Amino acid sequence: MDDIVDRPPRTLSRDARRQQVIEATIATIAARGLARLTLTDVARAATISHGLVLFHFQSKENLLAETLAYLADEYQANWQAALAKAGPGAADRMRALIEADFRSQITTQDRLAAWCAFWGEAQSRPVYQEICGERDATYVRQLEEICAALIREGDYGIDPVHAARILRLVVEGTWLDLMTLEHPYSSEEARLTVLAAMSTLFSKHF
Amino acid sequence: MDDIVDRPPRTLSRDARRQQVIEATIATIAARGLARLTLTDVARAATISHGLVLFHFQSKENLLAETLAYLADEYQANWQAALAKAGPGAADRMRALIEADFRSQITTQDRLAAWCAFWGEAQSRPVYQEICGERDATYVRQLEEICAALIREGDYGIDPVHAARILRLVVEGTWLDLMTLEHPYSSEEARLTVLAAMSTLFSKHF
Amino acid sequence: MDDIVDRPPRTLSRDARRQQVIEATIATIAARGLARLTLTDVARAATISHGLVLFHFQSKENLLAETLAYLADEYQANWQAALAKAGPGAADRMRALIEADFRSQITTQDRLAAWCAFWGEAQSRPVYQEICGERDATYVRQLEEICAALIREGDYGIDPVHAARILRLVVEGTWLDLMTLEHPYSSEEARLTVLAAMSTLFSKHF
Amino acid sequence: MDDIVDRPPRTLSRDARRQQVIEATIATIAARGLARLTLTDVARAATISHGLVLFHFQSKENLLAETLAYLADEYQANWQAALAKAGPGAADRMRALIEADFRSQITTQDRLAAWCAFWGEAQSRPVYQEICGERDATYVRQLEEICAALIREGDYGIDPVHAARILRLVVEGTWLDLMTLEHPYSSEEARLTVLAAMSTLFSKHF
DNA sequence: GATGAATGAGCCTTCATTCAT
DNA sequence: GATGAATGAAGGCTCATTCAT
Secondary structure: OOOOOOOOOHHHHHHHHHHHHHHHHHHHHHHHOOOOOOHHHHHHHOOOOHHHHHHHHOOHHHHHHHHHHHHHHHHHHHHHHHHHHOOOOHHHHHHHHHHHHHHOOOOOHHHHHHHHHHHHHHOOOHHHHHHHHHHHHHHHHHHHHHHHHHHHHHOOOOOHHHHHHHHHHHHHHHHHHHHHOOOOOOHHHHHHHHHHHHHHHOOOOO | OOOOOOOOOOOOOHHHHHHHHHHHHHHHHHHHOOOOOOHHHHHHHHOOOHHHHHHHHOOHHHHHHHHHHHHHHHHHHHHHHHHHHOOOOHHHHHHHHHHHHHHOOOOOHHHHHHHHHHHHHHOOOHHHHHHHHHHHHHHHHHHHHHHHHHHHHHOOOOOHHHHHHHHHHHHHHHHHHHHHOOOOOOHHHHHHHHHHHHHHHOOOOO | OOOOOOOOOHHHHHHHHHHHHHHHHHHHHHHHOOOOOOHHHHHHHHOOOHHHHHHHHOOHHHHHHHHHHHHHHHHHHHHHHHHHHOOOOHHHHHHHHHHHHHHOOOOOHHHHHHHHHHHHHHOOOHHHHHHHHHHHHHHHHHHHHHHHHHHHHHOOOOOHHHHHHHHHHHHHHHHHHHHHOOOOOOHHHHHHHHHHHHHHHOOOOO | OOOOOOOOOOOOOHHHHHHHHHHHHHHHHHHHOOOOOOHHHHHHHHOOOHHHHHHHHOOHHHHHHHHHHHHHHHHHHHHHHHHHHOOOOHHHHHHHHHHHHHHOOOOOHHHHHHHHHHHHHHOOOHHHHHHHHHHHHHHHHHHHHHHHHHHHHHOOOOOHHHHHHHHHHHHHHHHHHHHHOOOOOOHHHHHHHHHHHHHHHOOOOO
């Protein structure tokens, strides 16, 4: 049994299946919200049985935690890749970081909706804060470094911590707006808003 | 027994009871999150039977909707009262609006947590968007007017719509941070961040 | 207190209120069925508070029992009055008895529906059988007597017990048909069916 | 322990389980009536969990509807099988039809009680009328045909529609009597009553 | 791996009943 | 008499989880 034949290895199949379930979870959160999400919904979205969902993820709680971790990893990989490709100057790096948030395929409606849902529950679920905690800190540190460099170059009179925070909140806030407003603006308008914040903060650079 | 002490009467007026239940709902959302909130939790927090909660609110869905409307009304009443007391100048009005968001008793931990929870669910529950929609629009319009006046006075080169949005997102975003970050900063830091945004946007005024 | 003034006596008011509630109960059974009937439905139909319904009838179970007794009394009073007015001959008495079932104001849709509902529950509620038992027996005895007289007069070859039973079942059965058939026939057709049964059983009389 | 005995398997095929639950439902209706029937009662009667009842029938409402449909199918299959085996003559066919109603195993106490309960609720639940509607019509049509043939053969002076209706009501009525009377007669007496009706209607045949 | 029957805890909700006013 | 707030038992139903196949 389990003889070695020419077929895709089980590990790949396993990971592929897990990813498929996670994508189905993201879509289901977007469609129904965290409060009303059921494993049956997820299983239906992944076109597998609900038993198999639990086979791969043990519990609903764990599935949600792994989904959040998946999103957080993806987000981090995205901005780190953008930074790696960016030029050496602070302005270039800042531009790359911000554009990464808006141009990437990760900024889909479903993913944004899932992020918002997790944010909403984070205050009452420490586990969600833990999952994002370290990665958040890395991102903030990176952004603050770039802000500090820009402030040094432009001699702006603002604390780099505050500048970084303002930028991050505007980016995240426009995402939230797109999800929660009754009549949201376009995602291009969102981008313009962030650019306006950048050029206000670092008027000599942008 | 049956000694005369100062305890709440067994029966309350309709409005008093409803408000009591809504306050209990806010506290319960903060403690457990929307996804795990049960009517039994709410009833226990209000020290009444769960039957009475439904007697006054008909359904869980309706209780949550009325709680959100209560929060939205309260928020609007707060900033409108602050504006009414503010001086006539645009800078005064702006300062009053922002301070209202931070000084008031409505910005308690529980209320912020409830806001975040509702935001998280809003994307999958149009009814929540509707409840906030009109009041949000009023607030945004007011903020944009003040920004426009400041921009006129200071000859700043920014679109008032963007300026207003940036300010709003920074205010809301710091609230979210206080709720969702693993190691949040202080609420004084939050206020300083908003002031930094204001003085960046309207450098001649603040 | 309770001084004797010129006002309607309490007893009358009490009985009037009780009758009003019972009529509301009949209407509600017709509209919703016994299984789904609630005291709130009854109270709404009687345009009083549900508390008052229980004040007068102590419990739901008792209200239903009294409603059935009311219907049974009414039914018995109706056919006994018809018999009292009928001529002395057996054929006259039979005709009076049967016509009483069809011409009277007690054979309304609501009353028939209520009867059917009680029949449906009778098998699992001995109390309902008890309420109707004695009155049923009286009716059956009367009908058998008349049948016996007719059979004697016409020299028909049928057991009076069977004849009486057949007639009763046809009368009751057409009522049930009017209530339960998807496309029921007219109540005139019902009457004709009963007359057909009579003329078959007692061909020389009818 | 774990000795090999002949006990029902823990998991049953879909159809077997559904039928088992329906039989349990019939027994429970007979014991408690439709108004007081609970899913827990049904589950207990079937010795399974209440969750499984709903797994197979989705809702209580649907379970009851399917139970009624099951009874109606069974009833129809019974008289149709009896007719198929009957001789070609109208009298033979009539006798077969009537005997089918009384001899079969489907005329158990529980089944009759369930029928009565559904009749009682039919007036306020159109869905019950729909379920029986078509099958009822088929039965009535068949009975009318046979009556028409007998009337032709015997030259009886009665409308076949009325004759068929009278017979049907007497059959159904004796069932109801067995269920609802405080002191019911025997089922043999019921049969004799129906035979009396037949010989009255079709005196030359029976 | 995968399915889906089966369980049971726990939810929302209904509603008869009580009781203060 | 009359109202309606208040209670709590009990019901229908959902759904995470288990497990036989």
